[in-house]
Amino acid sequence: MGTLTPIDAHARSTRHSTISPAILYFGSQVSLLSTVDDEGHPNLAPNSSVWWLGQTAVLGVAARSQTGRNLIANGEAVINLPSVDHVDAVDRLALTTGRNPVPERKAGAGYRHVRDKFAAAGLRPLASETVAPPRVAEFPVHLEGRVVAIHPMGGAESPAEASLLAVELGITRVHVVESLRMAGHANRIDPVRWRPLMMNFQRFFGLGGEAQPSRLASIDEEWYRG
Template structure:
C-alpha cells in the first residue's frame, strides 16, 4: 500500500490564507450585452459574468440594471464578444448606465447616464438575424439568443425582489469574423486566432501562449453537439 508523500513545511510566502474578497472575478471573458427596452431603444452593457454549456449561455446580471430589466421584459439579447483589440470600446462603456436617474449608489461610484451607448463606445449597430437587439459591428463574435428562464439569486421569490439574476439564454445564432474561423472547418473557431478579452479583478487581460497541449482536445468538437 502506498504512503502519502511528505513535504517540508511551506514557507510563509506559499502559505494559504483565508480571505473574504468583495468580488470573485478570478478571470472571465468580457462580453457587451445588447438589449432593447420596451420602447425599442438599444442599450449596451459590459459584462464579465457569462458562462456557456452546450448551446446555452447563462448571464449573471443585476436585477435592477437597465440590461437586467430589458432581459426580463423583452427576452432577447446579443452577447457581443470583443477581442483584446476592442478593449478601448469596452472601457468607454465602463461607469455608464442606461437607467435614468442614476441610483445614488452608482452615482457615488462615478456612474453617469448615457442614452446612446453606441456613440459613447465609438461603435456601429449591425442588425441581428434572429433577435431584435442589434449586434456591434466592430466586435469579432456575436451570439444571438432568447431568454429561456430567469433564476433569481439569493433566495429571492422572483425577479422583482431579487438583487441578482442568472438568466438562461438559448443561443439562436453565432456570427464570427472569417479571421477567427478554423481553416478547413465550417463551424469552428480557431483558438490560436481568437484572442478573447478577459477581466480579472476589474482589470483587462488577454490570453498568453498555449500553456500545454490538452488531452481534452483529442475529442472531436462535433462530439459535443450530440
C-alpha cells in the same frame, strides 16, 4: 536570522491566509450585452459573467440595471464578444448606465446616464437576424439569443425582487469573422487566433499563449452536438 532551509522556503511559499475579498473576480471573459427596452431603444453594457453549456449561455446580471430590466421585459439579447484589441471601446462604457435617473448607489460610485451607448463607445449597431437587439459591428463574434429561464439569485421569490439574476440564454445564431474560422472546418473557431478580453479583479487582461497540449481536445468538437 538564519538561512531558510529548502523545506522552510517551500512551506512559506505554499502557506495560505484566510482573507475576505469584497469581489471574487478571479478572471472571466468580457462581453458587451445588447438589449432593447419597451420602445425598441438599444442598450449596450459590459458584462463579465458568462459561462456556456451546450447551446446555452448563462449570464450574471444585476436585476436593476437597464440590461436586467430589458431581459426581464422582452427576453432578447446579443452577446457581443470583443477581442483584446477592443478593450478601449469596452472601457468607454465603464461607469455608465442606461438607467435615468442613475440609481443612488451607482451615482455615488461615479456612474452617469448614457442614452446612446453605441455612440459613447464609438461602435456601430448592426441589425441582428433572430432578435431585436442590434449587434456590435466592430466585434468579431456575436451570439444572438433568447431567454429560456431567469433564475433569481439569493433566494428571491421572483426576478423583480432579486438583485442578481442568472439568465439562461438559448443561442439562436452565431456570427464570426472569417479570420477566426479554422481552416477546413465549417463550424469551428481557431482557438489560437481568438484572443478574448478578460477581466481580472476589475482590470483588463489578454490570454497568454497555449499552456500545453490538451487531452480534452482529442475529442472531436462535433461529438458535443449530440
